Amino acid sequence: MTGRGTLGVAVIGAGRMGADHVRRIHEVxxxxxxxxxxxxxxxxxxxxxxxxxxxxxHTDPVAxxxxxxVDAVLIASPGPAHEATLLAAFERGLPVLCEKPxxxxxxxxxxxxxxxxxxxxRRVQVGFMRRYDAEYVKLKALLNTGQLGRPLMLHNRHRNVASPPGWTSSMLISDSVAHETDVARWLLGHEITAVTVLRPTPSANAPDDLQDPQFVVFETDGGAVVDVEIFVNCGFGYQVQAEIVCERGTARLGDGHALVTNMAGRWGGTIAQxxxxxxxxxxxREIQAWVDATRHDEVTGPSVWDGYAAAxxxxxxxxxxxEGGRVEVELLERPAMYGN
Ligand SMILES: NC(=O)C1=CN([C@@H]2O[C@H](COP(=O)(O)OP(=O)(O)OC[C@H]3O[C@@H](n4cnc5c(N)ncnc54)[C@H](O)[C@@H]3O)[C@@H](O)[C@H]2O)C=CC1
Ligand SMILES: O=C1[C@@H](O)[C@H](O)[C@@H](O)[C@H](O)[C@H]1O
Structure with missing residues (x-):
């Protein structure tokens, strides 16, 4: 590492996430x-x-x-550009934080x-940031104690205010539900073996031809069932909620984050946008964990295996x-370097 002993990070992609990560690395x-x-x-x-x-x-990631x-690379370009940049970073021996997918x-x-x-x-941490969210971390810790018993079902709700221009029905899965694939695998410690997608009548607020919302069901190799409501034109706010149902109890997250106020005869809060x-x-926390690990020449967090399984x-x-119906997931055997 050069320059005052700090990690020099090249941020690739200066759009919404890249700009936010530049601000974060510079200020936080x-x-x-x-x-x-x-x-x-x-x-x-x-x-x-x-x-x-x-x-x-620069305009060229390789340059x-x-x-x-430059000691490390943070990739925040669109998904189709990730592979070439990852392989270029490997050639130069540089550690990477790669945004999902x-x-x-x-x-x-x-x-x-x-x-x-x-x-x-390992050289890569994949940007499944929910693993660093305080509520998800608490839920994972609770599950690890075993107090709730064996997980049976995991319900998820994932709502965005509005879809960006050009959004397609398949992107609700590959771009948005990608997070729930990781959350389900991480929380349950299971691999997902099959997927079914139900298609409610689209919301009148969804752009033409967009199948929004969708109801996605995962089966896992540990016998759990996971459902995901994905609704990317809900109009009212950005909501991510989850409830796990186990043999001896349940736990829920995402019900409220903001202040609860009492004013003018009403109580309530605001919803993130x-x-x-x-x-x-x-x-x-995700970026700090990556920087800390990288400075110790370690790689932690979601791995390339997790990124492959999600894909x-x-x-x-x-x-x-x-195509409709239930589709089985084809997954290779997990290589030893990615743990069990
Ligand atoms: N973890 C999370 O919650 C989120 C993750 N993402 C992920 O972050 C990544 C970026 O998404 P956004 O910032 O929303 O996209 P964006 O479209 O706002 O920004 C992407 C930027 O990358 C640039 N770009 C395109 N190809 C490039 C290349 N080959 N090399 C360098 N720059 C290139 C574009 O000009 C654009 O400025 C995606 O992988 C996306 O899935 C996005 C939103 C939230
Ligand atoms: O990763 C993300 C976006 O790419 C995706 O489009 C949104 O639906 C997710 O909520 C967000 O976390």
């Missing part, structure tokens, strides 16, 4: 600095870099990895997995959406 994270900002749109990269003491700007003060499809995820296996050690608000603390489940989910 300790032990790290923004060493480069990269975007195919040079003006966007310049504008974002200007908010981080004018960090160097951005060359300078000696690791890749949009399982075949690409497998290529990344094979490349990491050849390195013989997007993920940068709802999961602000989780992103802060395989989402692929099965998209098939279930498009």
């Amino acid at each position: 994270t300790s032990g790290a600095r923004v060493a480069a900002v990269v975007d195919v749109d040079a003006e966007r990269a310049k504008a974002v870099a200007a908010r981080a003491d004018g960090a160097p700007v 951005a990895m060359a300078p000696s003060d 690791l890749t949009p499809d399982a075949a690409a995820a497998l290529r990344v997995l094979e490349a990491e296996r050849k390195l013989g050690r 997007d993920y940068t608000e709802r999961f602000a603390d989780a992103y802060d 395989a489940v989402c692929e099965a989910g998209v098939r279930a959406l498009e």
